Amino acid sequence: MEEFLLFALVGFLAQSVDGALGMAYGVISSTTLLAFGVSPAHASAAVHSAELFTTAASGSAHLYHRNIDWKLFWRLAPFGILGGSLGAYVLTSVDASAMKPVVTTYLALVGAWLILRSFRAIPSKPVPNLVVAPLGAVGGFLDAAGGGGWGPIVTTGLLGAGGAPRYVIGTVNASEFLITLSVSLTFLIAILTGHWEDVGDLTQNLSAIAGLIVGGVLAAPLAGSVVKRMPATILLRLVGTLIMLLAGWQSAQYLGWA
Incomplete structure (x- = not known):
C-alpha cells in the first residue's frame, strides 16, 4: 500500500508538470522506478503501461480546452509511432544508453534558446514539415528507448x-497517447514472440504502475486549463527552465554524480 501511495504521488506531480508544460511524466516516473532498482527495460514498459491511461486523460483535457492543432497532430503522430516502435524493439535487444550525452546536450541548448526567445516577440506560425517528421521519429524512439523523452524532444x-x-x-x-500505445504493443509483441529474453516478472511492478495511473489521471484535467490561460512567455520560460534542469540531472547521472 505504501508503494502504491508513493507512486500515486509521483504520478500526480509528474502529470501535473507534463500536462502543463508538455513533458516530464516519463522522465520523472522512469527515474523514480530506476531509483527503486527496476531495470531500464522494465521501467520503460511500466511507465508506458501507465501512460496508456494518463495520456488518454491528458489528451481529453486538452481536447476539451481546444488546445490541439489537428494539422500538426496528423503530421507528427505517424512519425512518433514509427520511432516509438523502433525504440521499444531496440530497448529489448541492445543498450541504447550511448545516446544519452548527445540528447542531454541537445536539450540543454534548446532549453537555453527557449528562455532567450521568451524575451522577444513570440511568433505563431506553422512548423515546417522538415522539422516535424524528424522530431516525431527521434522523440518517439528516445521515449521508448529511454523510458521518457517524447515531451522534452x-x-x-x-x-x-x-x-x-x-x-x-x-x-x-494528445499525440502521446498513440505513441504510447504503439510502444506498449511493441513490448507485448516482444514478450509473446520471445524476442525479449530478459523480460523477467513484470507483475512485480503492478503496484507502482497502478499508483502512476491513479495519480496521473487525477492530475490530467488540471493541465488543460492551465495551458489555455497561462501567457505564452511564461510557458516558454517554464519549459526552458525545466528542460535545462532535466538535462543537468541526466548529465549528473551519466557522470556518476547522482
Whole structure:
C-alpha cells in the first residue's frame, strides 16, 4: 500500500508538470522506478503501461480546452509511432544508453534558446514539415528507448521552430497517447514472440504502475486549463527552465554524480 501511495504521488506531480508544460511524466516516473532498482527495460514498459491511461486523460483535457492543432497532430503522430516502435524493439535487444550525452546536450541548448526567445516577440506560425517528421521519429524512439523523452524532444523542438506554446503543448500531449500505445504493443509483441529474453516478472511492478495511473489521471484535467490561460512567455520560460534542469540531472547521472 505504501508503494502504491508513493507512486500515486509521483504520478500526480509528474502529470501535473507534463500536462502543463508538455513533458516530464516519463522522465520523472522512469527515474523514480530506476531509483527503486527496476531495470531500464522494465521501467520503460511500466511507465508506458501507465501512460496508456494518463495520456488518454491528458489528451481529453486538452481536447476539451481546444488546445490541439489537428494539422500538426496528423503530421507528427505517424512519425512518433514509427520511432516509438523502433525504440521499444531496440530497448529489448541492445543498450541504447550511448545516446544519452548527445540528447542531454541537445536539450540543454534548446532549453537555453527557449528562455532567450521568451524575451522577444513570440511568433505563431506553422512548423515546417522538415522539422516535424524528424522530431516525431527521434522523440518517439528516445521515449521508448529511454523510458521518457517524447515531451522534452518534441515540445522543445516545436517551440524552438516557432510553434505557438499553447497548441504545441496540447498537440504533443494528445499525440502521446498513440505513441504510447504503439510502444506498449511493441513490448507485448516482444514478450509473446520471445524476442525479449530478459523480460523477467513484470507483475512485480503492478503496484507502482497502478499508483502512476491513479495519480496521473487525477492530475490530467488540471493541465488543460492551465495551458489555455497561462501567457505564452511564461510557458516558454517554464519549459526552458525545466528542460535545462532535466538535462543537468541526466548529465549528473551519466557522470556518476547522482
